[in-house]
Each structure stands twice: as structure tokens, then as C-alpha cells.
Amino acid sequence: MQSSVQRHLQRLWHGSDERWKFFRQWLRHPRATAAISPSGPHLVRSMIAEMPADARRVIELGPGTGVMTRAILARGVKPDDLLLVELNPEMCQYMHNAFPTLRVCCADARELVSKCLDSGFSDGGAADVVLSSLGLLSMPRDLQTGILKAAFDSLGPDGCFIQFTYGPACPVPREVLDELGLHATRGATVLRNVPPATVFVFRRNRSRAIVPRSTRC
Numbered sequence: 045m046q047s048s049v050q051r052h053l054q055r056l057w058h059g060s061d062e063r064w065k066f067f068r069q070w071l072r073h074p075r076a077t078a079a080i081s082p083s084g085p086h087l088v089r090s091m092i093a094e095m096p097a098d099a100r101r102v103i104e105l106g107p108g109t110g111v112m113t114r115a116i117l118a119r120g121v122k123p124d125d126l127l128l129v130e131l132n133p134e135m136c137q138y139m140h141n142a143f144p145t146l147r148v149c150c151a152d153a154r155e156l157v158s159k160c161l162d163s164g165f166s167d168g169g170a171a172d173v174v175l176s177s178l179g180l181l182s183m184p185r186d187l188q189t190g191i192l193k194a195a196f197d198s199l200g201p202d203g204c205f206i207q208f209t210y211g212p213a214c215p216v217p218r219e220v221l222d223e224l225g226l227h228a229t230r231g232a233t234v235l236r237n238v239p240p241a242t243v244f245v246f247r248r249n250r251s252r253a254i255v256p257r258s259t260r261c
């Protein structure tokens with residue numbers, strides 16, 4: 045016979061609470077999930093604050109259980125102008141259920157260009173912002189490069205890539221930035237997040253080593 049503690053734990057384990065869903069995914073896929081709980085409100089605000097005032101079309105990488113997604117929508121981005129790309133099928137299903145009107149692609153962020161086309165997102169033009177919660181810092185260099193390349197191939201000429209990282213240092217090494225013709229600007233450091241995090245914004249250098257797909261011959 046089960047004790048009440050066991051029953052309580054089982055209810056939590058199988059329950060619908062967003063934090064528990066997130067924690068269970070971390071237990072199953074610690075490397076890809078990269079955090080034990082969703083980002084806190086201070087970090088979410090600091091990420092959204094980096095979006096340029098006129099940004100209209102947004103791609104979110106790694107929405108997880110949707111804390112950033114809700115804030116992007118609250119910032120005024122229309123559901124049609126938002127594309128979500130999430131690797132974990134269970135998180136994707138959760139997002140489909142929670143946001144039935146949004147485009148949710150269950151895919152690796154490196155497939156972003158084809159997902160923009162297949163989902164119809166690119167019919168509305170290039171993205172202004174890619175907002176990423178991926179654990180870039182712990183990724184191997186070729187994976188980082190592939191993700192950043194796909195992101196800048198999906199962005200317009202002045203588009204930016206907004207990323208947070210746990211700790212104070214830029215999550216992308218100088219060699220990768222140089223290879224892709226990018227530079228990074230440090231945003232807010234958010235101590236009131238578990239763990240503390242820093243926001244970085246990546247843009248093309250003026251020479252634009254990564255020419256956006258839309259303007260290539």
C-alpha cells in the first residue's frame with residue numbers, strides 16, 4: 045500500500061505544474077534542457093528589454109514551457125509573426141497544447157532555415173530577432189556555429205540574436221564570432237535568477253561576413 049508521501053510525490057511527478065514538467069525534462073535530458081527550472085521573471089524581462097523597439101517578427105529558440113513566449117506575446121508580437129523551434133518532443137507537445145495558435149516546430153535549431161520555409165513563417169519576410177534560451181555555453185563549437193549560422197541566415201540585415209548565459213562571460217568564443225563575422229554586446233546581469241545569468245546580444249559586423257540568405261545572389 046502506498047504511503048501518503050508516495051502518493052503526493054506521484055501526483056507531483058505526473059502533475060501538470062510547469063516547473064515539474066521542466067524538472068522532469070531536465071532529469072531525462074540534462075544537457076539539452078540546460079536548466080533545472082524555467083527562467084525567472086527578472087531574466088525574462090531583461091531578455092525582452094533587448095528587443096529593438098521596432099522588432100515585429102521573432103523566432104524563439106528553445107521555448108521549453110513558454111515563459112519567454114508569453115513575454116514575447118505580451119510585448120505585442122502577433123502570433124503570426126512568431127516561430128518557435130524546440131528540440132524536445134514533450135516540450136513541443138506542451139507548447140502545442142498551451143499555445144494552439146502559434147507555429148511550433150519540433151526541430152533542431154540548426155534546421156531553422158528550412159523550418160522558416162516549411163512553416164510559412166518566411167512568407168512574411170525575414171526575422172527581426174532570434175531570442176534564444178539554448179544552452180550555448182555547454183555546446184561543442186561546431187554546434188554553436190551551426191546554430192548561429194542558421195539564425196543569421198533567417199534574420200534580416202539588421203537583425204539581432206538575443207541570448208542569455210549562466211555566468212558573466214560571453215558564451216560564444218572569439219574565434220566563432222570572427223568566423224561568422226559577428227560581435228557581441230553585453231546586456232544586463234540578472235542576479236535574481238537561479239542561477240544568475242547575463243544577457244548578450246549578437247549582431248553582424250559592418251562587413252557582414254554572414255550575408256543574409258534573402259540578399260544573396
Ligand SMILES: C[S@@+](CC[C@H](N)C(=O)[O-])C[C@H]1O[C@@H](n2cnc3c(N)ncnc32)[C@H](O)[C@@H]1O
Pocket residue numbers: 076077078079081082083105106107108109110111112129130131132135151152153154177178179
Ligand atoms: C534552458 S531551457 C530554456 C527554456 C525556456 N525558454 C526558459 O527560458 O525557461 C533550453 C531549451 O532549449 C531546448 N533545446 C536545446 N537544444 C536545442 C536545439 N538544438 N534546438 C532547439 N531547441 C533546443 C531544450 O529542449 C530546452 O527546452
